[in-house]
Amino acid sequence: MVVSKQNYEDLRKQRLEENKRRMEELHLPLLTKALKTAHSPKPSPMKRTQPRAIGTEMVMVRRSGRVANLPAPVYKEITLYERVELPKGKRKYSYRRSDLANRVYASDEERAYATTKAEELEANLEGDHPSFVKPMLPSHVTGGFWLGLPGYFCRNHLPKNDGTVTLIDEEGEEFPTVYLAHKIGLSGGWRGFSLSHELVDGDALVFQLIEPTVFKVYIIRCSGYKEGENNDASDA
Numbered sequence: 001m002v003v004s005k006q007n008y009e010d011l012r013k014q015r016l017e018e019n020k021r022r023m024e025e026l027h028l029p030l031l032t033k034a035l036k037t038a039h040s041p042k043p044s045p046m047k048r049t050q051p052r053a054i055g056t057e058m059v060m061v062r063r064s065g066r067v068a069n070l071p072a073p074v075y076k077e078i079t080l081y082e083r084v085e086l087p088k089g090k091r092k093y094s095y096r097r098s099d100l101a102n103r104v105y106a107s108d109e110e111r112a113y114a115t116t117k118a119e120e121l122e123a124n125l126e127g128d129h130p131s132f133v134k135p136m137l138p139s140h141v142t143g144g145f146w147l148g149l150p151g152y153f154c155r156n157h158l159p160k161n162d163g164t165v166t167l168i169d170e171e172g173e174e175f176p177t178v179y180l181a182h183k184i185g186l187s188g189g190w191r192g193f194s195l196s197h198e199l200v201d202g203d204a205l206v207f208q209l210i211e212p213t214v215f216k217v218y219i220i221r222c223s224g225y226k227e228g229e230n231n232d233a234s235d236a
Contacts (some may be wrong), residue, residue: 106202106222111135113225118204121218129216130157131208141199145191149207154184157209166214167193179213193217 106114118133125131132153140147149158158165158179165179165186175196177189199205202222207215 104200105138106200107225110222110225111202111204114202114204114220114222117224118206118218118220121220122206122208125206125208127210129208129210131206134205134207136199136201136203136205138201141194141201141203145194146185146187147190148183148185151184154181159213163213167217168210168214169193169197169217170219 115133115135118135122131122133130153132150134147134149158181160181162181163179164176167175167177167189169175173196175189175193177186177193179185180187197219199219200222204220204222206218206220208218210216
């Protein structure tokens with residue numbers, strides 16, 4: 001039996017419709033979709049990156065209403081150094097970070113006391129050696145340990161080029177330091193002198209130039225102000 005081409009196409013479409021109807025009755029399209037979903041690759045979760053620290057910041061702490069009208073304290077972070085006693089000439093120093101609240105600044109009275117005493121000592125120095133008084137600030141005795149010197153003194157009495165300047169304390173111990181002529185101050189070696197003598201903010205030093213690059217250094221402690229007050233109170 002010969003089937004015409006038109007009849008063949010009609011039969012083929014009819015069978016396709018019947019097959020489609022049977023698949024729908026058996027829910028095959030839904031099963032096929034579910035299988036494709038189950039076997040499809042899952043997207044990889046995004047990796048969580050930790051935030052990178054870029055610095056620190058001081059913030060204001062909420063205060064009680066009872067003290068809201070009082071001036072807020074100001075704290076600064078510094079590095080303090082602990083002195084380790086070793087035989088003379090072999091001193092080493094270690095440091096630790098202090099609590100922010102433990103930093104001590106000299107009062108105006110303490111600073112003025114030490115400076116006045118240093119000026120009195122300078123006036124009574126023997127000989128014609130040039131000298132000057134240098135009150136200590138936080139930058140001189142902590143952190144970078146840079147000691148700027150009076151410009152007029154350096155121009156008139158110290159070398160025009162960088163070199164070594166030796167500091168001699170009242171016990172005769174010598175401390176070589178690096179003098180930077182273009183910056184007019186002491187850099188390397190000054191830190192060791194400051195730590196060795198436990199200098200603090202408010203102390204006053206007298207520098208006497210006894211040789212072209214050698215200073216005799218006298219130290220006046222600002223703590224003497226409170227000691228004098230305590231002695232006066234006990235005498236009263």
